Amino acid sequence: MRTRLVFLLAVFLLILPAGPAGAEGELYREEKAxxxxxDYLYRYHIARPDAQQLMQGAxxxxxxxxxDPYTEYFSAGELEDFARSLEGSFAGVGLELEACFPYPRVSGVFPGSPAFRAGIREGDLIVRVDGEETSGLDLARVAEKIRGPAGSRLWLTVRRGGSDFNVELTREVMSSPVVExxxxxxxxxxxxxxxxGSRTAGEFGALMREFQSRGIGGLVLDLRGDPGGYLQAAVDLAGYFLPSGQVVAITVDRNGREEVYSTAGENPDLDLPLAVLVDGMSASAAEVLAGALQEYHRAVLVGGRTYGKGVxxxxxxxxAGGALKITxxxxxxxxxxxxxxxxxEPDRQVSVPSLQLVAACQELQPHLPRSVTFNFAGGVMVDGERVDAAVYPLVADGEIYIPLRFALEALGFNVQWHPDLKQxxxxxxxxxLILEPGSKTAFAGGKNFKLKNLTWREGNIYLPxxxxSLLGIKVQHDAGQLKLELLPDEAGIMIPVLNH
Structure with a gap:
């Protein structure tokens, strides 16, 4: 029987039989039907469908x-676009997006791209894509709507500083490094x-040699927005951090047969503190690498829950032309x-995108003090470094309020809303610290305390x-600034009486 060499998205090289398996019997009868x-539709239907239309419909x-959303047919052109995307070449408008409520936020614009030439900037919000509101759509869906074949047009509504404007873009084939x-x-x-892709491990190794020559003391590996690719590339990258022979992933086929993928020991083991950034767009091979590093306790994962593509x-x-992508x-x-x-699930949940890199660096330098400084006129600094975030404190009824999630995630706390408990x-x-907004109660150290109202502004919860102090946070307010400083455990955590 002839065989055909194929490759797996986020897996390996594999040989599959050519042509339909089991052409005899039941499958053959169904094919004939x-x-x-x-044939009857082509020859007799009043709509006069052409052969290409019928073939695509079938x-x-x-x-x-x-x-299965991952099993799909590629035309010859689509297959070429798909292969190029795994090597850093793709058709699009040059935007990188991050999740932001209620609209996705532009986190990067490729120089010279259609988006760059149209004046779209980092920090802009994408309000509509081809007239459809993006509010309520997950980031993957928005990205899917923006992608498309080279030469096709795209209309975006962009919000900047409270004002909206429309831009018309033409998608182009662009190239970018697979590793930066x-x-x-x-x-x-x-x-x-x-x-x-096929170049990822090599480009990563070259960058690591440069970094090692400069004596770096830790490494942040950013897999946010990474849709995956070849599993072997993920295994090769894992080899920089894990010893030879360590299992990175196991594949299981429809018959229960397992194949184990392990590090080969060909790459130098980088003995560096490691933090890995992930989010809801980290998928497939990116999840393979992140999962292995987490399970071997080789890295701390920071950010949001990954996409969940495990096939x-x-x-x-x-x-007949084109290709089948089949799970x-x-x-x-x-x-x-x-x-x-x-x-x-990351080890440290950080849902505010602008804080994720800050948090990863904190995990690599746990001995350094943590602080957040808000300027009442605008601007915020975390650990002495300016952060691009439009957050600020509020003053109401003689009390100062802070953006709860931003401030506490910046200091290293995990903030979660539990809808079943309303906590x-x-x-x-x-x-x-447990807050019950409905009953105006806070719980800490086995005691409960009265809590002033929480308040909402621009999608953020504000906390007095x-x-x-129940969390060991020192508050300083002077000269138009509010500084929050996380006190070390050695200082002790006092449980004062809260204001009523």
Whole structure:
């Protein structure tokens, strides 16, 4: 039997049989029925459908019948675009987006891109795509609407400073590095991996050699927005951080057969403190790498829960042209954990995008003091570094209020809303504060205290500063500034009486 070499999205090289398996018997009879229906429609239907239309309809029906969003048909042009995207070449308008309520926020604009030429800037909000509101859409859906074939047009409504304007863009083929890096304050290396392609491990290794020559003391690996790619690229990257022979992923096919993917020991083991940034757009091969580093306690994961794509696809070229991307296996983390539909929960949850890199650097420098300084006229600094965020304190009824999530996530706390209990939990280590907004009650140290009203502004919950001492946070207010400083555990946490 002839064989055809194919590759898996977020997996490996594989050989699949050419042509339909089991052409005898039941499948053959069903194929004949489909061919007959297509023939009668082509020859007699009043709409005069052409062969291409019928073929595409038949394929769409087959794909829809398996209920798998990752199994799809590629035309020759789409296959070429897909292959290019794994090597850092893609058709688009040059925008990088991050989740922001209620509209996605522009986190980067590629120089020279259509978006750059149209004047779109970092910090702008994307309000509509081709006339459709983006409020309520998840980031993956917005990104999908913005992508499209080169030469096609796109209309965006952009909000800046409270004013909206419309731009018309034409998508273009653009190229970008698959790996980018720089050195941050504190001599911390920062590496952004855009996609796991054939060049990723090599470009990462070259960057690491440069960083090591400059004596970095820690590394932030940014996998936010990374849609994945080849599993082997993720395994190769894991080899920079894990010893030879460590399991990185396990694949399981439809018959339960397992294949184990382990580090080969070909790359130098980087003995550096490591933080990995992830979010809801970190998928597939990016999740493979993040999951392995987390389970071996080799890195601390910071950011948001990952996408949850735990299945692998093969790309099968078709004799009639184009290709079929077909799901053929599930992959598991080294411990056997499935992430499909679940994603990976980070070790430190940071939902405010502008704080995620700050938080990763904090995890690499736990000995340094943590502080947030708000300027009442605008502007905020975290640990002495300016952060691009439009947040500020409020004054009402003689009390100062702070943006709850931003301030406390910046200081290292995990902030969660529990809808079933109608509670907000704020905790890190042994420090914990539970808020019940409805009953105006706060709980800490086994005691409960009266709480002033929380307030809402521009989608943010604001908390009065009076309960912050329960968390070991020192509050200083002078000269138009408000400084919050996290006191070390050695200083003790006092439980004062809150203001009524």
């Amino acid at each position: 489909v061919a007959e229906v297509m 394929i769409d029906g087959l794909l829809n019948s398996v209920g 890096g720089k050195i941050l304050a504190g001599n911390i290396g920062y590496v952004k991996v855009h996609v796991f 692998a696809q093969a790309i099968v070229p078709l004799e 053929i296996a599930r992959f598991l983390t080294p411990s056997g954990r499935s992430i499909d539909g679940r994603g990976i 907000i939990s704020i905790r890190t280590g042994s420090r914990e 500063v009076s309960p912050l």
